[in-house]
Amino acid sequence: MVGAYVLAAVLPGPGEAVRAVSLGRIGSTGLPLQAGLLAVVVFNAGLTARAERLPALLRRPGPLALGVAINALLPTVLLAVASVGAEGWHNPREAQSLLAGLALIGAMPVAAGATVFSQGDEGSATLSLGLVLGSTLLSPLTIPLGLHLGGFLTTGGYAADLHAAARTAGSLFAVMVVVLPCLLGLLTGRLVARLGRSGQSGRSGQSGRSGRPDRTGRGLAPALPAIRLVNLAVAITLSYTNACGALQQVITRPDPDFLLLVVAATALMCSVSFLCGWVIAGRLRCDRGEAVALTYASGMNNSSASAVLAATRIADHPAVLLPILAYSLLQKILAGSVGRVIDRAPGR
Numbered sequence: 001m002v003g004a005y006v007l008a009a010v011l012p013g014p015g016e017a018v019r020a021v022s023l024g025r026i027g028s029t030g031l032p033l034q035a036g037l038l039a040v041v042v043f044n045a046g047l048t049a050r051a052e053r054l055p056a057l058l059r060r061p062g063p064l065a066l067g068v069a070i071n072a073l074l075p076t077v078l079l080a081v082a083s084v085g086a087e088g089w090h091n092p093r094e095a096q097s098l099l100a101g102l103a104l105i106g107a108m109p110v111a112a113g114a115t116v117f118s119q120g121d122e123g124s125a126t127l128s129l130g131l132v133l134g135s136t137l138l139s140p141l142t143i144p145l146g147l148h149l150g151g152f153l154t155t156g157g158y159a160a161d162l163h164a165a166a167r168t169a170g171s172l173f174a175v176m177v178v179v180l181p182c183l184l185g186l187l188t189g190r191l192v193a194r195l196g197r198s199g200q201s202g203r204s205g206q207s208g209r210s211g212r213p214d215r216t217g218r219g220l221a222p223a224l225p226a227i228r229l230v231n232l233a234v235a236i237t238l239s240y241t242n243a244c245g246a247l248q249q250v251i252t253r254p255d256p257d258f259l260l261l262v263v264a265a266t267a268l269m270c271s272v273s274f275l276c277g278w279v280i281a282g283r284l285r286c287d288r289g290e291a292v293a294l295t296y297a298s299g300m301n302n303s304s305a306s307a308v309l310a311a312t313r314i315a316d317h318p319a320v321l322l323p324i325l326a327y328s329l330l331q332k333i334l335a336g337s338v339g340r341v342i343d344r345a346p347g348r
Contacts (some may be wrong), residue, residue, distance in 0.1 A: 075106020103150020
């Protein structure tokens, strides 16, 4: 991802050409190629999810409900605090760019990558998946709500752009690019798994000369390396195309104090989000696996979706992308230490 950002700063031309490609229109709303790339990532997340484990969450729904609530409400509270602090900044345009970027981040559902980080730290795979799916399914409501709230906390053209994005792209964007691909991925994964089990049961009596059963019906397992490779390629492409324009401005017209403000604000927002998830997990007396899943879900938002919205709906304010790009990097850096922090905490 760092390499994609560097390339966007020194060679933005191809990325800007990709951003200009349109997949068509639905009513008055255009769907850029970036939205299609994001849909591929979300589809693959649903495709590889272990959805059969989700009913187990109903036996203890507290962590799931609170995790989804934290993801939906906490960013707005932090944005309100940031808006008070931004009033004293010497450049109103920079302050508004920061607030609009934070609003776009906070309006998005839990990042699908939270499940990867959570499983890597031996977190609860079931709760992690439930938090991603729960926040994703609510996103037709939470994305417009978050964007409208961001519009009330900003001023001028930034407020108008956020309200317009909420009205014209919020719910439609969430359904077409987030919810629908996720559901299609889940259904496809379940269908492939069922066909795989049927294939295995049909061949269970056909052992070869080696005496081992035929394993040609293993569901998605043979395709997982290719799926991961596609996800990696799409994620890097999205990072590159989203960063084009914004980072070139940083190179051609450097503004050190604004960059420092962006890094400090996004680091604070990201750190507080992770911390709140961890504290609430402790209050709920969650076990370690649930605490890890809840902490990751609280701190990781779908920055790719917010970057696509910023690049396509608020293109007249390219500096809005800077806090989104900074948050995208910082949340992954902080995510690398969550497991160790929880292990060192008293009572864990």
